[in-house]
Amino acid sequence: MAERLLLRQIIRRPATVKIILTKLVYEQKCWYTAASDGENYDKEKNTNQWLILPPFNPAPDASSIGKKLYGRPDETNASALNWILKCCPHLPRSLVQKLFRLRQVRKQSSSAGSKDQRPRRVGAKDLMDIGDRICLPKSVDDKSHPTVEEKNQSFSSEEERRFVQSLELYKDSAIIVINKPPGMPVQGGVGIRRSLDELAAKYLRYDCMEPPRLVHRLDRDSTGILVMGRTQLSTTVLHSVFREKTIGASNDILGSKRILHKRYWALVIGSPRRRQGSVSVPLIKVVVDNGKSERITVADNSNRLSGQHAVTDYRVIASSPSGLFLTQSSNVSSMSYLLSCVLEGMLFKPSPPCYTWLELSPLTGRKHQLRVHCAEVLGTPIVGDYKYGRQAHKKIGHYLESASDHLKLSDMPSKDEKDTELESGSISDEQFSLHLHCKEMVVPDISVVLQNGNISDVDSARIRDIVLRAPLPAHMQRSWDLLSSNHNF
Incomplete structure (x- = not known):
């Protein structure tokens, strides 16, 4: 009888029944999903x-x-x-x-x-x-699974230990700081056999029961100061310090304290219009190559609200004159280069670009912030940045690929590699390495706070600063020496 009534209703009111059936199917589907999830649980x-x-x-x-x-x-x-x-x-x-x-x-x-x-x-x-x-x-x-340390035990060597410990800049009971070399990834991933976080866990524990943990990141081709927490507690504190710095600058909080300072040195192609200033432009992530890769770019008016606010202070340290030609061997001024062009009949050869050393102080910590601000806002891409400075490098006739593609640092470098590959990449070489270096950082001495044990009562006025400095890597030091040899630099 019920079946007949339902059939009669379908014939008379097909639209109403369609809604009823759709609702029943939806409820059945939801019930099945919940039941399936519950059964699995x-x-x-x-x-x-x-x-x-x-x-x-x-x-x-x-x-x-x-x-x-x-x-x-x-x-x-x-x-x-x-x-x-x-x-x-x-x-x-x-x-x-x-x-x-x-x-x-x-x-x-x-x-x-x-x-x-x-x-x-x-x-x-x-x-x-x-x-x-x-x-x-x-x-x-499950303790039966091998740990990262156990899996990497076969790669352990005394040479590896000496290399990692030679990178150390500072150490106390709360943090350990290393001078990151070029081309070495900070964190492991697909296709990466060696990363600084794994090496630090093996060789930089010293008297601590816990392995050092990353506090912030540096790009693979970048160099300089990398801070790691020696315990989970100190790492969490420093994570909070770095995060609050970005939040304060992003929200433009008046009177916000700056207890964390970072200063980078970068060699750029060209020269900014002003010798110093501040860049405050939001950044956004975009997907390219049909979803195969991604890059960061400046957010335009249409997506400005979805972008991440990014602020960078900059100032010019020194600049070379336009047309300066550099060789591997020496001091060749622009005048001598012009004379050589006359003798060789190459007067119409394009002149090399102007180079400028910048000091960059990021107030926020966004991915690729300095590289994008230099390339897309200041119009001066960083030397060796083939990702965001492709056109500038193409114009001066340099290879359009990253130096780390050839620098095989997924394995530990041998002595010959350290003497050759790690020192190559200056502006006198055929291919540039990225000239971006975290040279100085000021962080609060949280070891005193953690030793006292009362973390709920913290007075920033009584906490001293730790000033960290890292020397320039070999390729950047060589570029500096070559540019300094010119009397107009």
Whole structure:
């Protein structure tokens, strides 16, 4: 009887029934999805597949120190990623990030009415509420899997140890600072067999039980000061300091304290119109090559609101005259170059460009910020930056590829490689290496705060500064010497 009534309703009112059927199909689909997800969770729960972390407790922690140093109020919530790293300091950050990408992390909300409410998938940046619990796959706590250190044990050598420890600039109980060489990646990834974070974990522990952890990043071809936290606590504090610096500059907070200073040296092609100034232009990430790669560019009016605010102060240190020609051997002035052109009948040969040394002080910490601001805003791309200065390098007839493509530093360099490859790439060579170097950094001495143990009572006025300086790499020092040899420089 019911079937007849339904058939009669379909014949008389097809549009209404179509809506009813669509609703039924949608409800059935939602029920099936929820049931399937619940069955998977119950199955995994019954087979002890979940590692349940302690409930979130917003007690004062290291991340609040950065805000206190900048004189800003602290917040009581934290991201799911930070809570996992705090509860599981033995888990590599890269592994936790991979779990989020694979959607294998779940959160059980504390606001649940019933105790058997199933956890929901959570993102790395999702905020935690008091009492929330994170569930991780049980396999991440399996001690039977070889660690990164064990897997890299076969590559260990005394020469490798000496090389890594020779990069050290400063060390105390809270931080360790190294002078990053060119071409060496800071963090591991696909196709990278050697990275500074792995090498530091092996050779820069010294008397600490925990391995050093990255606080900030440098591009693979960049050089200079790289700060690492020696413990999870000190790393979290420094993360907060770096983050608060960017937040303060992005929001243009009046009276914002600057307890962190970074100064880079860069050799650029051309010269900016003004000898000093500030660049405040938002940046945005775009996908190119049909999604195969990405790059950072200046946000235009249409996407300015979605861009990340980026601020860079700059000043000219020195500049070479236009037309200066440099050779590997010596001091060749523009006048002698002109004379040689006359003798060789090459008067119509294009003259080499003007080079300028800039001091760059980033007030925010955006990806490729200095490279994009120099190339797209100042119109002076950095020497060796074939990604953002392609046209400028093409104009002067240089190879359009990164120097690190040929500098095989995924393995540790031999002595011959260090004597040749690492010193090549100046403006007198056939191919340029990136001339961007983090030369000076001022950071707060957080070791005193951590030794006292009372991180909830922090007074930035009583914390001294640590001034860190790194000498120029060989290729940049050589370019400096060549340009300095000209009396007009």
